[in-house]
């Protein structure tokens with residue numbers, strides 16, 4: 001079996017006696033679009049927070065490639081290990097051009113010393129070009145980022161995260177507020193990204209999960225309730241029970257079936 005990119009073992013996140021994550025064992029394989037779903041309060045956001053270091057694990061281990069232990073590292077150190085997160089709200093620079101946003105992301109990757117060497121190498125230029133093509137914004141490269149449509153802003157930020165060349169990218173409800181067309185394009189983009197790295201996504205939209213998931217983890221009360229394909233998730237009795245009586249029940253239990 002392939003070595004997981006990321007592996008959490010017996011992780012606990014305790015908020016003053018309340019365990020938002022409770023003895024969680026969880027791993028992410030390379031080249032997979034991996035979704036995390038679960039009812040409100042299940043611990044999904046806390047899972048992303050603890051992986052990227054925004055929240056500290058009270059207990060347990062978080063390992064990257066089976067060796068680098070992340071649970072004691074700062075957020076900044078974790079980014080440099082190869083874990084990048086894109087939050088729901090875009091954090092682009094609206095007053096700068098699309099291409100300038102990508103250049104800033106590239107500068108962050110280069111670090112201070114290389115910034116002093118002001119010119120871009122051919123490799124860096126090619127990378128920026130590759131990102132523009134990947135997100136389909138090559139024709140609007142000189143537009144101000146603030147003038148882009150909602151979906152385009154989200155893709156730009158995904159590209160800014162990808163420029164860091166992370167091993168794993170964490171996305172928090174990436175299609176929130178998007179039109180059908182934008183959602184489809186985001187799904188294609190995510191599929192494309194997963195060819196080179198692992199993608200872990202917290203998502204509430206079950207149609208989207210069904211369409212693009214390779215693996216779905218269902219969380220409940222800070223623990224892993226079930227993991228498998230979306231079809232297996234939909235047919236699992238424990239999952240049905242947890243969602244029973246909740247608003248999302250019909251989505252999880254009936255989507256596309």
Ligand SMILES: Nc1ncnc2c1ncn2[C@@H]1O[C@H](COP(=O)(O)OP(=O)(O)OP(=O)(O)O)[C@@H](O)[C@H]1O
Nearest residue numbers: 015018019020038039040041042043044045046047
């Ligand atoms: N900083 C905190 N202090 C105390 N409790 C917290 C904190 N952050 C989260 N929690 C609690 O931990 C539980 C899990 O929260 P989390 O946001 O991870 O759930 P979620 O699955 O992402 O939910 P949603 O789908 O509603 O976003 C919730 O009961 C929440 O109130």
